[in-house]
Amino acid sequence: MPPLFVFLAVILVWELATSGTGRRVIPPPSAIMLAGLDNFEVLGRSTQATFFEAIGGLFIGSLAGLLVAFASARWLIARDVLLPIGIAASAIPIIAVAPILNNWFGVLNPLSKMMMAALLVFFPVMINVTRGLVDVQPASLELMRSYAASERVVLQKVRVPNMLPFFFTALKVGTTLAFIGALVGEYFGGTSQVLGRIVLQSMSSGRFDLAWAGILIGSVAAIAAYLVVSLIERVAIPWHHALRSDG
Amino acid sequence: MVFGQAASTQTRALEPISLTIPPGEFVSLIGPSGCGKSTLLRIVGDLIQPTAGVVEVNAKSAHEARLDHDYGMVFQAPVLFDWRTVEANVALPLEVLGVSRSERQARVRAMLDLVDLGGFLQHYPHQLSGGMQQRVAIARALALAPALLLMDEPFGALDEMTRERLNAEVLRIWAQTATTIVFVTHSIPEAVFLSSRVVVMSARPGRVTNVVEIDLPQPRNEQTRESDRYFELVTEVRESLRGRGGQVSSARLRADGAVG
């Protein structure tokens, strides 16, 4: 309830403060809604395109992250090198390579934006999955030793289930990052049918209401992606969710 | 393969020990912290390698016995997998062994009935109390019908009443399955109540100081806990732990305080 109140209050104040002042950088919510409805097709199509880039990047990035994580869990040497590098890489503003990716894969090609998104998603996934595979309760490992279980069986029955919650946490963070990656890629160039460029173009032609409409729709798309991942998580690891709500 | 980390310190955990346990016996290892009783248990289970000596289980080396799944182990913590139901947890060793699904199911149900948890198959560990979780761990340890059951202070984290109840459970299971049991504990009453023999150990360095024969009649129950002989034996074990080893003659102490 309280969030709803805050939301309505903000919308109300916003509307009252900005209506009747003509074209402005922050138009009243009513104008934004109108612009959104008027241009629904264009906005819808470009949001779809950006969504596609983000999800593609999410997929590629998490797949790569998983593979590298399994490799670094398997070989201690790989882990000692890759994990600190992964953590250091998260300190580097990776989006700086967006123009390079655009040039490599073609500025008009959605793949260049996908790769930017994938790059951002890769690191949290790799770091989290590695931790999930490695940080297993020692008692569980002792138990499996008492069964003379092979490492492959330990991997299958203990490490993989253990890492699933970590993986989903990283995936949820990844959805936000994927959108950032896709949009940054678009900012450095892209077709005119993607959300980033629509917002830019609306701005340069003074149509701020349209720009805001685009931004808000983009936001909704990002939230939708997050919720879908949350749903998948609930299905994949029902036990974890129950634990969290009970605990 | 190397997963995770491995590190420990260089200490001499145990002095030379010689111990023989016939099949079907219930033997407790008792001693203060640091006496090496858990270490000894793990050596028997081939989870730790001794630096010298021979360990034989079931006429094989400990290593072979582990590979042949000759024993089941119950730890201090239940060590159940959060992501598996009670049924799936008990099925774990059977899965590792490649037992067929139908056989697995039957066996799991039988074991859970044995520990009186037949109605909790689909529950998750976090929905059960500590005592129930340990019972699941026991059911799992018995899943492969091992010749030997190793238990490392399994009831240490439970309250006294639950502990006494589970003691009775363990005795019942022992009677029904005729498994050999090696039981590590630091509770004197528990050791005396459960075992046919109590091995008393002391620390620094870890070694066996005494072995006390428990001649209490089977089956044991609440009456046993209140008998004179029980108190005598508890005292004897206690004295051994204090380093005053040797037999205490039965004439020495009686419940009514008279000495004669």
Next chain:
Amino acid sequence: MSVERESGEGPPEWEEAPAGASVRGGGAIEATSRAAVGVPAVDSGLRQRRYRRTLGIVAFVVALGVVWESAKWLAGDPWRLPALGIFHDPPFRVLQLSDRHLPHLWDIVAAFGEPFQRNAQYNLASYLIDQALYTGQQALIGFSLGALIGIVLASIFVHSGLAERAFVPYVVASQTVPIVALAPLIVAGFGRGLTSVVIIATYLTFFPVTIAALRGLRSPDPRALELMRSYAASRWAIYLKVRLPASLPYLFTALKIAAAAAIVGTIIGEGPGGVPQGLGRAILNFNQQYITGPEKLWATIFVTAVVGIVFFMAVRVAEILVLRSRGQREMSA
């Protein structure tokens, strides 16, 4: 496969066996052992791994350079280095490895010495350093502001459940609004200067700090709080003496993330936001000159990476100093 096993058979008599002898059949156990568990001590093992780790990172960076040039050797543009007498035609061709898309490392290094623009007085190195300082400055302001706001918000949320329930969803939702799309709007509203960039950097920074601070402020053992209450300590005193210190490890973990976020925010403000200075602007400019001089873009990217790492290390050093002096442990990243 039968699951039933024989419970051991064998003579059920008991005998104290002399050291080293005796065999019992069936289920008997005989443990005759001098059992001392010997495994290398903790210290040397951990130190070993730390050396290996630093060595590993250095090796990795070097290896990266080697892979870079090897890839070009195999599938890049023809190598022409008259000074070293190297004339090499790679057997394969991959577009992304051409000199245009992946310049030779030495070309990138050389570009630092050249003028950053036609007819410019400064070389690339000094230009980039200027821009890096500018970006760093703004990122620092954004970072500090974001951290401050994050801590304040979290402190409010810890003490007011109502505030938390009302506002946390928006804190979370704020991050789903594509800041990259919002940036030009902010610049349009606040002008092409420090303010806009700082706002954007703060926007990206405050979220991880808020969440981490909230967790940290909530982390003290409830019994410690009970103890304080038994002293009739005020909420403010509890906050200062118990909650805030307890939140430090969590805070530092988030600050490391926030450092990177602040830089990203600053660059986004400068680039897509349209502020005419800083590394973001440099990236945009050199992107346009890509056809003629891709090395400059790469050089800028390297400098940006260095700035990011410097920031990260600064926070890490602060973390080590503050936490170790208080005897607290860092949380694993």
